[in-house]
Amino acid sequence: MKPFIEKLPTAVGDKLKGATVAEEEVLIQVATDMAGRERFDQRWLVVTDRQGLFLHANGGDGTIHLPMAEVKTARVEALVGGGYLEVERQVGDPIYLYYSNSLAPKFAEVAEGIKQLKQGDDLTLPTQVERTHCESCRRLLPEKDGICPACMKRLDTLKRLLGYINPYRAQAYLLLVVIVVAALAEMVPPIITEQIVDKVILPRQNYDLLVSMVLGLLGLSIFHWGALVARRWLGTWVGFRTIEDMRADLYRAFQHLPLRFYDKRKVGSLISRMTNDSDLVETYLIFDIPFIISNGLLIIGSLCMLFYYSWELTLLVLIPVPPIIFGSSLIWGRMESYWRRWSAKWSRLSSHFNESIRGIRVVKAFAQERREGLRFDRHNDELRQVSVSAERAWVVFFMVMNLFMSTGAFFAWYFGGKKVLGNAMETGDLIAFIAYLWMLYQPLKWFGDFYGFMVRAYAGAERIFEIIDANSEPFGDPQALPMPSIKGKVVFKDAYFGYDPGKPVLKGIDLEVAPGEMIGLVGKSGAGKSTLISLVSRFYDVTRGKLEIDGVDIRALRLEDLRSQIGLVAQQSFLFNTSIAENIRYGRPDATFAQVLAAARAANAHEFIVKKPEGYDMVVGEQGGKLSGGEKQRLAIARAILQDPRILILDEATSSLDTPTEKKIQEAIARLVRGRTTFAIAHRLSTLRSADRLVVVDEGKIAEVGTHEELMQRQGRFYNLVHTQRETSALMAVSG
């Protein structure tokens, strides 16, 4: 079903039928979630090829008909916590449709759609919208387009998880055997104690039997201990290897995901897939699965033994089991809320600490040490309170559980004891019975939490698989055309592009760039300059039209060949936390040291590098934190020089630097640009003087093209931009 044709309630449908003619085509049919501002309810907007209709949810009166000819325009206004769609009419007051923030993205598209229809354009509404509700259970999703934790197919996920274990299946089977053996070893001792009681202690004889029985117990417990060690050993071996493979897959998937994927998501939530989610799966594989299997075996085994000794007593001692299971699952929920609160308080304390250490200069400069101390005390105190209540609840939980379990034992002692007195049961049997009883109860109290653990681990695994399964960029496509040496001719042919379909950022770009030519891109922020150059790197594909490199459609080219021949120097050049030499070598790891040196010289970087105590071996710190802005920029230029690209992109490469440094960088860039097709964006227009041609971009279209002189003579947009800049800098000079 199309996302912008929503299913009408019958009452509204009937109303609509009465208001339209048969051959009228419904193009948009959407509901709001508010009626006016006052109530949460629905209003329906139906747009056909002839008119717009505004209907009440219950099919009540008050439908507004608005023939297309009377529509002036439509727009959305964002309010706090919601917004409205305003449809202006040629005559009279506009029509307003209010909605909550949940529907704001939908109505932004609808407004675009109405505008398109009004202008007689094709309706280009997105064919897919973000899912906010689970399709099968209608539950609101915690993350847009995310997975529904209640409806995921657990069996499929488990199968995939087991698929990761597959390479290590020999060890996994061995692990299973060890688990069974360990469980068996735990089951045997009560039988031996039974023998000791019945054959040695009560008759007060059989010393030899006693010795062999005790030796047997000793042997069993050593054996059990060995099996436990082996279980842990194998469990971690298999589990950690499995999770290692999964993390490797996840990382590869991240590297090959298209930028479009990253645009829509928060970095934090992606990083948590690598950290939290893989942690969850790790715990599940290494601790939970062996634990569940061995405890399951223990429960089944002890239950069998209990029935074997006395079925009447067993039925009796099973009475506290339902409350144990029910109570533990209830209290686990409570405990979880305590732990959540505890971790929230703890993270608040640590983030306050973090903040005040990072901001220590500001704290001192404003003499606020005392107040920060008091704030810390408050957080600290809150943490203590939560810790205490969590700990208390925990203790009470255990006490209550133990109490419940001992009631079972009381039953066993009393009724079992009566049977022993009546000679219906051996004393040893009763003792063994009680031992098995504890064996049954102990694992039960943990079972309340197993379900929660499992759900969380599965949700984590699902989120990981979601990334692994996402469509990656077409690397290694055998159909693609190899192009080991690009000449550098770049042609845009009526290129359209938008991050959201329906909202084009570039609208019909036509531009031909000769090999080796330098193009300066000028325009207001948001005009589409950065988007234009992202297309050249093929970070995104055009939605309409074409982009050709050396006469070949960029989509047909081998992506590896294209990217390896495009160099990028951005405003915030990202450096990796390795040595200076390694950073320069990033695009060409096989470069010799002599080549690195030459590149650094050409980039005017050599002079500052040799002043560092470790020279080229200096590690630059996270994101190049140990270097100044100008130094980082020169390393980025050296990196691009060594890469020797045919097409070069300079994105604000010289902004925010002091004058002498900027001169050095300008010089380095001039060396880099020579002979390469270059696209340069600069905020400061004077830095684009060396460009062969300037392209003024305005609202997604090319407004002016020409050399600096030509554009100045034309006295158009570029001329105006230059003048405003001059005035501003003159003003700054006077007041500064």
Place this chain on the structure above:
Amino acid sequence: MVADKTEQDSVAGNGKPDQNRTITPIEVTHPEQVDVHKIRLLREPAWVLRMTIDQDRSYLKVKIVRAAPLSHPEKYISFLDAKDEEVCMVDNPRDLDEQTQQIINEELDRRYLTSIVEQVNSVRNEYGTSYWEVETNRGQREFVVQNVSENAQWLGDYRLLLVDVDGNRFEIPDLQALDRRSLGFVELVL
């Protein structure tokens, strides 16, 4: 306004020795200080809000916003022009004439769509996310809050603002005024 500042500072300063030191006033020319009595708001035509200052300047499609919607909802009202640039600010709208005040209240009502929670029917906490079913002043509503500790803001000891996954706002003006069942649900997650 100056008096207000020092009052806040003394709260914030927490017993620092120079807590009553006044703040040296600084002349600011932009955005301009407008004599509040010269401000008129009118709807002309009925769906377009127009603001005139001193009857010689007029702004179309004016937006009226609160500078501090949570801490000072009734005061510090800012007027933005069609391009979202501030035209001027009124510290206390009570200084304005009746009709203008009424328009301001209407416009503020329209802009701030925070719903007031009157009763909590259920809160489920699943998988680190809380699912709420509430009765508000606008009727029944379900919403999802992720990471409650980050998306719940205390505006006072008993006043709470919840922001759901879509950025919708739900306010509980006074926790103590809620019924016991509702309060129990809130306490379960907070």
